[in-house]
Amino acid sequence: MTGMKIYTRTGDEGETGLWGGLRVPKDAPRVQAYGTVDECNAAIGVARSAGVDTYLDALLARVQSDLFVVGADLATPGEAANIPRIGADAVQALEQAIDELEAQLEPLRQFILPGGAPSAAYLHLARTICRRAERRVVTLSRSEPVNPQITIYLNRLSDFLFVAARCANASAGVPDVPWESPRMRKEAKDE
Template sequence: MKIYTKTGDAGETGLWGGLRVPKDAARVDAYGTVDECNAAIGVARAALAAAPAGNLDALLAAIQDQLFVVGADLATPDEAAYIPRVDDTAIQQLEQTIDAAEAELEQLRQFILPGGTLAAAQLHLARTICRRAERCVVALARDEEINPQVGIFLNRLSDCLFVLARTANARAGVPDVPWNNPRQQPAP
């Protein structure tokens, strides 16, 4: 099988189930942005390889696997039984990951900027892409029926990526980068 099929040369792509849609359709934009988030997490994992941070790589690998489920869910508008769907279990796993990671972090007392270690910065980038994917899913849901768990999962995932970015910094002994609010009054 060749990697190129030429079926998309006219600006259309196929959804699972065979339906052809324009490549700029809201559904394609949504699962394409999920794929972009997944790729950004892959870059963060590569950065972690240079400075291992405990179980973060395994957690991120599991998240990447689940993002394939999210993409398949979005790419399959019909009720195909052979497609895995996002469910409450996936959302609960993210919540457990967030709770466990937050338990080892200092309480956040101010806004922080994306940065610190390379892995943390990459996780912050993945978080912003995840937020964009969530916005795409919200727009898609206005016009088409989708699994409502997808939007909830992406909302929780962006929170999880934020906490994991902080965890990557903490485990590397690098502080989060505080935002220096120009309107904040200095302490007396």
């Protein structure tokens, strides 16, 4: 059985194809946006491979699937009837998941440092990549039409990933590490 080759040589000159056939430079804002979404998706995959509980793993699997929809949405300028688009239902699902996860956690009283258990650290990394993806989409939206639900979804996803990281730490029995400002450290030293 012969399958499709992984290499096509069509990108050797620094261009790539969008859905519909339009060729653009590989550093075009649209490619930067969906490429950063792909990075976020990969970071979530690393977090999952580091071990999270079954419930969180299922939520993260759904997010990874959603991010494929976001990527396809971004890679398809204009209207295409057969391309899925991210919508308000995905945002609502994230909000529901955030509320459910937060109910299991102690309320935050101060900023925390990214880190802890490996899965939590990877989720914090995914959160920062998600924020970068959001910035790339905002940049793109200044020059080309973009589904407005994408920015909302990415904004909410970064919140979800923060809470998911805290849950991963809690599940692993690793406390979140509070951030101490230089002033707080000085006051503690002076006491």
